Amino acid sequence: xxxxxxxxxxxxxxxxxxxxxxxxxxxxxxxxxxxxxxxxxxxxxxxxxxxxxxxxxxxxxxxxxxxxxxxxxxxxxxxxxxxxxxxxxxxxxxxxxxxxxxxxxxxxxxxxxxxxxxxxxxxxxxxxxxxxxxxxxxxxxxxxxxxxxxxxxxxxxxxxxxxxxxxxxxxxxxxxxxxxxxxxxxxxxxxxxxxxxxxxxxxxxxxxxxxxxxxxxxxxxxxxxxxxxxxxxxxxxxxxxxxxxxxxxxxxxxxxxxxxxxxxxxxxxxxxxxxxxxxxxxxxxxxxxxxxxxxxxxxxxxxxxxxxxxxxxxxxxxxxxxxxxxxxxxxxxxxxxxxxxxxxxxxxxxxxxxxxxxxxxxxxxxxxxxxxxxxxxxxxxxxxxxxxxxxxxxxxxxxxxxxxxxx
Amino acid sequence: xxxxxxxxxxxxxxxxxxxxxxxxxxxxxxxxxxxxxxxxxxxxxxxxxxxxxxxxxxxxxxxxxxxxxxxxxxxxxxxxxxxxxxxxxxxxxxxxxxxxxxxxxxxxxxxxxxxxxxxxxxxxxxxxxxxxxxxxxxxxxxxxxxxxxxxxxxxxxxxxxxxxxxxxxxxxxxxxxxxxxxxxxxxxxxxxxxxxxxxxxxxxxxxxxxxxxxxxxxxxxxxxxxxx
Numbered sequence: 001x002x003x004x005x006x007x008x009x010x011x012x013x014x015x016x017x018x019x020x021x022x023x024x025x026x027x028x029x030x031x032x033x034x035x036x037x038x039x040x041x042x043x044x045x046x047x048x049x050x051x052x053x054x055x056x057x058x059x060x061x062x063x064x065x066x067x068x069x070x071x072x073x074x075x076x077x078x079x080x081x082x083x084x085x086x087x088x089x090x091x092x093x094x095x096x097x098x099x100x101x102x103x104x105x106x107x108x109x110x111x112x113x114x115x116x117x118x119x120x121x122x123x124x125x126x127x128x129x130x131x132x133x134x135x136x137x138x139x140x141x142x143x144x145x146x147x148x149x150x151x152x153x154x155x156x157x158x159x160x161x162x163x164x165x166x167x168x169x170x171x172x173x174x175x176x177x178x179x180x181x182x183x184x185x186x187x188x189x190x191x192x193x194x195x196x197x198x199x200x201x202x203x204x205x206x207x208x209x210x211x212x213x214x215x216x217x218x219x220x221x222x223x224x225x226x227x228x229x230x231x232x233x234x235x236x237x238x239x240x241x242x243x244x245x246x247x248x249x250x251x252x253x254x255x256x257x258x259x260x261x262x263x264x265x266x267x268x269x270x271x272x273x274x275x276x277x278x279x280x281x282x283x284x285x286x287x288x289x290x291x292x293x294x295x296x297x298x299x300x301x302x303x304x305x306x307x308x309x310x311x312x313x314x315x316x317x318x319x320x321x322x323x324x325x326x327x328x329x330x331x332x333x334x335x336x337x338x339x340x341x342x343x344x345x346x347x348x349x350x351x352x353x354x355x356x357x358x359x360x361x362x363x364x365x366x367x368x369x370x371x372x373x374x375x376x377x378x379x380x381x382x383x384x385x386x387x388x389x390x391x392x393x394x395x396x397x398x399x400x401x402x403x404x405x406x407x
Numbered sequence: 408x409x410x411x412x413x414x415x416x417x418x419x420x421x422x423x424x425x426x427x428x429x430x431x432x433x434x435x436x437x438x439x440x441x442x443x444x445x446x447x448x449x450x451x452x453x454x455x456x457x458x459x460x461x462x463x464x465x466x467x468x469x470x471x472x473x474x475x476x477x478x479x480x481x482x483x484x485x486x487x488x489x490x491x492x493x494x495x496x497x498x499x500x501x502x503x504x505x506x507x508x509x510x511x512x513x514x515x516x517x518x519x520x521x522x523x524x525x526x527x528x529x530x531x532x533x534x535x536x537x538x539x540x541x542x543x544x545x546x547x548x549x550x551x552x553x554x555x556x557x558x559x560x561x562x563x564x565x566x567x568x569x570x571x572x573x574x575x576x577x578x579x580x581x582x583x584x585x586x587x588x589x590x591x592x593x594x595x596x597x598x599x600x601x602x603x604x605x606x607x608x609x610x611x612x613x614x615x616x617x618x619x620x621x622x623x624x625x626x627x628x629x630x631x632x633x634x635x
Contacts, residue, residue, distance in 0.1 A: 001518075007506035298502040301463060302564075303491025303519045305484050401463040404498065 001308075005315040008288070009323075019284040020324035023380050026277030027328025028335065030270045031376035035336035035366035037266050039343075041259055042367045045226075045249075047191045053249045054127075055226045056233045058082065058095075058219040061245045070102045072172035075215040076244060082219060085239055091223045091232045096123035097216035099206040103169050105157065114153065115198045116167065118206025118216075127222065130187055130200070137161035137185030142202050147181035151188040152196030159183055165199065171211040179209045190363060221246075274379055278387035285317055285391035296395050297403025306396035313392035314385060321384025329377040340368035409436040410474065410572045410604050411460050417468035418455050418627075429455040431627040432469065437572065437606055442598045444607040444618035452627040453608040454576065460606060461494055461574045462486045474571060491519050495565030495603075497575035501557040503549040503564075509536065509556075510545040513563045520568055535563040539593060555586035559593065566597060572604035579614055591617045 009016050049055060059067075063074035076082065079097045086095045099118035121142050125131060130139045130148060140146035147165055149157075159165065161183055168178040181201055188195050207213055223232050229248035237246040250256045289296065296309060304312075343365035418430040429452050437443060437460075445453050458464040459471050462478055471478045474493055478486065490496075495516075503512045513532045517523055523531065536542045539559040549557050558578065565573045575594070579587030595617060597603050607614055615621055623630040 003511075004504070004507065011506055294500075294502065295504060298496075298498065299504075299515075300487065301461065301490060301496050301498075302516050303487050305487045307484075308519075401458045404502070 001312060001315060002319075005312055006319055008292075008312075008316050009319050012288075015284060015287070016320060019280045020320055020327070022277045022280040023321060023324035023384060024328035024331065026273050027325050027376050027380035028331040029273055030379065031329065031332025031373055032335040032339065032366075033266065034270065034372050034376065035332075035368060036339050036364070037262060038369065038372065039340065039366035040364055041262055043364060044255065044258065047189075047194075048252070048255050049127075049222075049226075049249065053247075053252050053255070054220040055223045055229045055249055056221040056236065057247050058086070058221065058236070058240060058244055059217070059247060061243055063217060064245060064247065070100055070217070072099075072101060072170075072210055072212065072217065075172070075212060075217055076219055077215050079214070079216045079219055082240070082244075086219065086221060086236060089232075089236060089239075091225070091228070091235070093222040093224050094123060094126050095219050095221045096120050096127070097203060097218075098220050099203060099210065099212060099215075099217050101169060101206070101210055101217075103167055112156065113197065116169070116206065117198060117200050118203040119200050120203050121200075124200075127220065128189065128200075130185075133187045133189050135186045135188050137183070140184055140200060140202060143204055144202055145179065145181050145205055146184040147199050147201045148185045148187050149183055149199045150195035150197065151186055152192065153199065154183075154186045156196070159186070161185060167209065169209065171209070172215075173211055175211075177209050177211065179205065181205070270379070274383045277380075278383040281317055281320065281384050281387040282391065284320075285313060285388050286394070288316070289313065289391045289395045292395075293398060293403045294405075296398050297400045297405075300398070300400035301404065309398075310392040310396040313395050314388045317384050317388030317392075318381065321381045324384070325377045325380030328380055329373050332376055333373050336366055336368050336373065339366035341365070408439045409472075410439050410441075411606075412436040412472040413456075413459065413466075413469065414472070415469035416459065416466045416471055418452075418459060418464065419467045429627055430459070430466070433624075433627075433629055435622065435629060435632070437604060439571075439604055440598070440602050441620050442595065442605050442618055443620040443622060444609050444615050445622045445624055446609055446615050447624040447630075448610060451624045453610075453624060455627075456624065457574050457576055457606070457608045460572075461496065462489050491516065492568075493571040495568065495570035495573035497558070497561050497565050497573060497578050499577040499580045501549070501554070501561045501581070503557055503560055505549050508546050508548055509541065509552070509560045509563075512549070512560055513567050516564060516568045531567055532563075535567045536560075538597075539563045553586075554582040555589065558582055558586075558590050562590070562593060562597070566601070566603060569601075570603065572606060575605060575607045577609055577611070578607065579609075579611060584613070587611075587613060 058076060060074040060076055063071055083095045083097065086092055097120065101116050103114045103116055105112045105114050121140055135151050140148050149159055149165065163183045165181045165183055166178065167181060168176065171177045223229060230250055233246040233248040240246060299309065343363045345363050413433045413435045416430055416433045419426045419428050445456055447453050459466060462473065465479055473489055476489060481489065510532055513535055514528055517528045517531060533542060536545055539562055541556055541559050544552060544556060579590055582590065591614060594605055598605050607618065609615060618635065620634050622632045
C-alpha cells in the first residue's frame with residue numbers, strides 16, 4: 001500500500017510539487033511567526049518583570065491603591081526580616097527590596113519626569129543583569145553614592161560616566177532632600193520606558209535621601225514557575241503581616257490581556273494559514289480521485305474494500321504532507337534561527353515614542369524552540385491528512401461498475 | 408457443479424425518473440470448467456450480466472448465487488471479499504495500475520487476499536507470468552508494454568489467486584486480430600490445464616468461435632444457450 005501511495009504521489013510530479021510547496025510555505029511561515037511572536041511575548045513579559053512588576057510584589061495595601069502617585073508614606077516596614085521569611089518558601093527564587101520615587105527634572109525649560117529606584121545591586125544582578133547591560137562604566141556598588149543612569153536619560157541630560165547627578169526630591173515626610181550621586185555607569189536594558197527615564201542608586205542611599213530607614217516601597221520577588229504566580233502569591237500573602245499584600249504579575253490587567261490576546265489572535269492566524277494551504281491538498285486529492293476513477297473502480301473490482309481505498313488516498317496525502325512539512329520545517333528552522341539571533345531593530349521607530357510606558361524593547365528577537373518546529377511540522381502533516389478526508393470518502397464510495405466506465 | 412447461478416434474476420436501472428429493465432428474469436447456471444461466451448448486440452444486457460456475476464452490482468429481483476452465497480444478502484465489504492477470493496477479472500482496456508510493474512500488478516490481488524507471505528507471493532507471481540509467456544517483462548510498467556503484453560499481465564493477474572471463475576469483458580477489443588487469437592488460445596489453455604471457468608462477454612465472432620458454450624442474449628433475455 002505504501003509503495004503504491006508513494007508512486008501515486010510521484011505520478012504527477014509538477015502537481016505534487018506545487019501542492020507540496022504551498023504546505024511547505026505555510027509550515028515555514030507558521031514556524032517563523034510563532035518563533036517571532038513567542039520572542040515578543042517573552043520579551044514583553046521579561047521587560048515588564050525586569051522593569052516593573054516582578055513575578056510577585058509585596059506592597060503596602062494602601063500603596064497599591066495609589067501606586068501611580070508613588071506615595072512614600074505607604075511603605076513595607078521591617079523588609080529584611082520579611083525577605084528572610086519569603087525566601088524560605090520553596091517556590092521563591094529571590095526576594096529583594098526596592099524603593100521607587102519620582103523626580104522632576106528641568107531640561108532646557110521642559111519638565112521631564114524621572115524614576116529613581118533604590119536597589120540592592122548584588123541581588124538585583126539576577127533580575128536586571130546590569131553588569132551585562134552597561135554601555136559605559138561599571139555597576140554601582142552598594143553602600144556608596146554611586147548611580148547608574150539609563151542611556152536615553154543620559155542622552156537627554158547630556159550626561160556621561162564620571163559626571164555628578166544632583167537629585168532633589170521630597171522625603172517620605174514631605175520635606176525637601178537632596179543627594180549628589182556620581183555616575184559610575186550608563187546602562188541600556190533595551191527597554192525604552194526604562195532607559196529613557198530611570199536611574200538606579202544603592203538602596204541605603206535612597207533610604208537616606210527619602211528618610212525611610214528600614215523601609216522599602218516594595219519587595220520584588222522572582223519565583224521558580226511564573227505561571228503559578230497567582231497561587232504562590234496567595235500562599236505568600238498568608239505569611240504577611242496585616243497591611244501588606246502580595247500581588248502576582250497577572251494582576252497587571254494590561255500585560256495579561258496583551259499576552260492572552262496575542263496568543264489567541266496569532267493562534268487563529270496560524271490556523272488560517274494552514275487551512276488555506278490545506279485547500280491545495282484538498283484540490284489535488286479530488287483531482288487525483290477524479291483522474292483515477294476507472295482505476296479505483298478496477299481496484300474495487302479486484303476486491304479492495306472501501307476502507308482500504310480510503311486509506312490509500314489518505315496515505316497519499318500523508319506522504320505528501322510529511323515531505324512538504326519536512327521542507328517547510330527545515331526552512332522555518334533557518335528563519336527561526338535568524339530571527340532569534342539577529343532580530344528586528346526598532347530603535348529608530350521608538351525614538352518617536354520615548355515617553356511611552358509600555359515595556360517595549362528596541363530589538364525584537366524570536367524565541368527559538370525545537371518544540372515550535374516540531375509543532376509546526378506536525379500541524380502541516382495533520383492539516384494535510386484532514387484535507388484528504390472528503391476525497392478519500394468520495395473515492396471509497398465510488399460504484400465500481402460505474403467507475404470503470406469512466407475513461 | 409455450478410460456480411455461479413442466476414434464478415429468475417431481474418435488474419432495472421433508473422434513468423431519470425424512468426426505470427429501464429436491463430435483465431428480465433434470467434435463469435442461468437455456469438458450470439465448473441465452462442468456457443462460455445455471452446454474446447449479444449449493444450444494450451442487450453451482456454455487461455449487466457457480467458456485473459451481476461462479478462458482484463459489482465445487485466439484482467433488483469430474483470437471486471444470484473456465487474458458490475452458494477446469495478449476493479443480495481451481502482454487504483459491500485462482503486461482496487469485495489467474494490470478488491477477492493472467488494472471481495478474476497479481465498477488462499477490455501486491460502486496466503493495469505500504471506505506476507506498478509507487471510510483477511506488482513499481478514501480485515496486487517494476492518496482497519489483498521492477505522494469505523501468502525512475500526516469498527510465496529513471489530513464486531506464484533513468477534510462475535503465473537511464466538505461464539502467460541512474459542516472465543522477462545516482470546519489471547516493466549504497463550506504459551513499456553504492448554497491448555497484447557498488457558492483456559497477458561491482466562490474465563495473469565486474474566488467474567494468480569486461482570479463482571473459481573474469470574470474467575472477461577470484451578478481452579480482445581483493444582488488441583489486433585493476431586494478438587487476440589494468441590490471447591484466446593492462452594485462455595483456452597488455462598481453462599484446459601487449470602480447469603478455470605471463463606465467462607466472456609463479446610460481440611466478436613472470433614471470440615464466439617473459441618467458446619465451448621455460447622449464450623445469446625437480447626433485450627435482457629436469453630435467446631439461446633448452446634454447447635459447442
